[in-house]
Structure formats: C-alpha cells, structure tokens
Amino acid sequence: MTDNNNLNGAGAGAEGRDRVIGTPTADGDTLVSGTEESAASSQQRHIGPYPAVETHPRTEEQQRKGERSAALWFLVAFVSGVGFLVSYFLFPPAADGAPSIAHPATAQLANMAMGGTLALSLFAIGAGMTVWARQVMPHYEVSTPYDELPSSPKEKSSFSDFFMRGAHESGFTKRPLMRRTLIAAMLPLGLAPVVLLRDTGPLPGDRLKHTMWESGMRMVVEGTDREIRATDLDRVGGMISALPKAPHEGEHGHGLTLNEQAKAVILLIKMDEFGPDMTEQQRSWTADGIVAYSKICTHVGCPAALYERTTHRILCPCHQSTFDAANGAKVVFGPAHRPLPQLPLRVDDEGYLVAAGDFSSAVGPTFWDAEKGD
Structure with missing residues (x-):
C-alpha cells in the first residue's frame, strides 16, 4: 500500500498523493504513463478546436498508392459514364416518342448497355471514394467536450482556416490527380439526367388547361x-x-x-x-x-x-x-x-x-x- 501511494504521489508531483494515472490536474492536463506518452508522441496531432490524435498514420508512399487507386476507379467511372451516353444515342427514340428499337434482342441489348454502364459508373465512383477515405484521408480520434451550443467569436473566426486545413488533409487540394479524375468521373453523370429529359418530349405549356x-x-x-x-x-x-x-x-x-x-x-x-x-x-x-x-x-x-x-x-x-x-x-x-x-x-x-x-x-x-x- 505504501509503495502504491508513493508511486501515485511521484507521478502526480505537487498535486498530492491522491492523484492516479488518467485523472486531470487542476490545469486540465491528464497524467499518462510512460508507454502512453511515447505512443501519443509518435502520432500526428490534429490542430483544431478539440483534441484529436491520428489513429492510423500512413506514410507518404502509402497515401500516393491510395491516390493512384482512387484515380483509377474514377477513370473507370468516367469511361463508363461516357459509355452510357454513347449507348443512349446509339438507340435513339423515334421522332414521335415511340421506341425505334423494333427487334426484342436489340431492345434487350440497349437496356443492358445503358443499365450496365450506368451501374458501373456509380459503383466505380463509390469504390474510388471508399479508397480515398480509407487510404488517403487521415483518421482522427476526437475528444469533444460538452460545450455551450453558441460558438465563441474565436471559434467562428477560425472556422475558415479550420475548413481549409481539413480540405488539405483530405487530399482534395493536395492531390490533383485524384481531384481531377473525380471531377471527370462526375461530368458524364451530371449530363445523364439532362439527356434523359429528351424522352419526356416538349414542355406542355398551358395545353393541359x-x-x-x-x-x-x-x-x-x-x-x-x-x-x-x-x-x-x-x-x-x-x-x-x-x-x-x-x-x-x-x-x-x-x-x-x-x-x-x-x-x-x-x-x-x-x-x-x-x-x-x-x-x-x-x-x-x-x-x-x-x-x-x-x-x-x-x-x-x-x-x-x-x-x-x-x-x-x-x-x-x-x-x-x-x-x-x-x-x-x-x-x-x-x-x-x-x-x-x-x-x-x-x-x-x-x-x-x-x-x-x-x-x-x-x-x-x-x-x-x-x-x-x-
């Protein structure tokens, strides 16, 4: 019993003999063991309004590998999106709005081509985003206290810097290859709804009245x-x-x-x-x-x-x-x-x-x- 009290007292210093490892001091600091302190020092700390420590640090080479994998998925999504548009115009509707595909086998081929390319494009974008999040973006363990709901003026003024820092850490601004391929992958999907509106015909105006x-x-x-x-x-x-x-x-x-x-x-x-x-x-x-x-x-x-x-x-x-x-x-x-x-x-x-x-x-x-x- 005496040895344990002495150990606690030595760790606590001037805080007294009742301090134990893991409890906060009067200044808000926490007493950690030597092993915990060395592990925490080897991890990257996130600068922000709340304490955060990166739990899965990755080397620059690992992040670049993840960037290339995500960019590859985004390129697949881009090619598939273009393939969807090509498939749509390859089997256009007739002038009166009726399908111009007379043979059932041709109609089935058109449905498979458009459905398959659109599904592959959406899947590839999801896969690329998953690789980005798991292999490029940092993972933090954040400790959030129960603050008052209104933000302080200092927090409000620092939001812009905090947001840009987060964007940089996510790799969106830092890694142009991944950013550009993502934008390219989204372009065909953005055009797809506009193209499909062609099948709805002209706007009715006031004809329904x-x-x-x-x-x-x-x-x-x-x-x-x-x-x-x-x-x-x-x-x-x-x-x-x-x-x-x-x-x-x-x-x-x-x-x-x-x-x-x-x-x-x-x-x-x-x-x-x-x-x-x-x-x-x-x-x-x-x-x-x-x-x-x-x-x-x-x-x-x-x-x-x-x-x-x-x-x-x-x-x-x-x-x-x-x-x-x-x-x-x-x-x-x-x-x-x-x-x-x-x-x-x-x-x-x-x-x-x-x-x-x-x-x-x-x-x-x-x-x-x-x-x-x-």
Missing part, C-alpha cells in the same frame, strides 16, 4: 354520332353523357382519339332550379336549364358517371367524391379538392346544343391545374 371544345361546336351522345338538341333533355333530372362533334367531315364523336375523349367528355343535366352557391356567371353558362360539367373527377381522373336526380349529386365511384350539380358542381364529400369544370352552353338557331367556349378551368386531377385557387 385547354380541350378541343370551342365556341359553336356541337355535341353528340357518347358512343354515337347523334347530335343533341335542347329538347332531348326536356325531362327534369335527365342526364346525357356527351362528346364534341369532330370538326372534320365524316367523323363523329366516338371517332375521336381516346386522349381527346378523355379531356372533352361531359355530363349534360337538366335542372329545374339552381342553388344559392351558383354564381351569376355560372348561371349564364347554362341553356334552357341545362348545365354541362366535365365527366372527369378532379381527384385522380376517374369518370364521375353516376347521377342522383333527387339530390342533384354527381358521384365518382372510384373514391366516392361527390359534387353538387345544382351549385356549380362544388365538392360536398370525398377526397376531391375542387369542383368539376363547367362547360358554357348555348342553343344555336336550329335548336342544337353547342359549346359557348372551353371549360371554366383545367379538366382532371387537381395537380394538372396550376391555379390552386380554382
């Missing part, structure tokens, strides 16, 4: 070529699903393309009266008590084809969105967020129902419409 309806265009019963007169809906509560009459000679409603039908299909409903939420402008868009709404639900685009004449409710069967036909087709139940767009109507000199313009707002799901206030 407009359909083929225009003033004076007659309408036909969906699935037929029979034009609709206002007298065809004399019975209150009557409902007809209609499409625009195709503008070209000899064509009829069900001869339209599916895309044109999906945008332009409407519900014609005969009302005896309108509710208080129907604005004057919406009332002016009706003709002889007949109102026209888009048949496409504003939730996810299902056909809102069910109508309950006693309550004037239009129901979408997909998710039960319900619209009030007597009050501008406003939403009364379900996940839809905006009313069904209304089509302005009028009756021409021959008694046929015709459109007085396009829909009041964009047709279909809400995300098609940029005007969130609708």
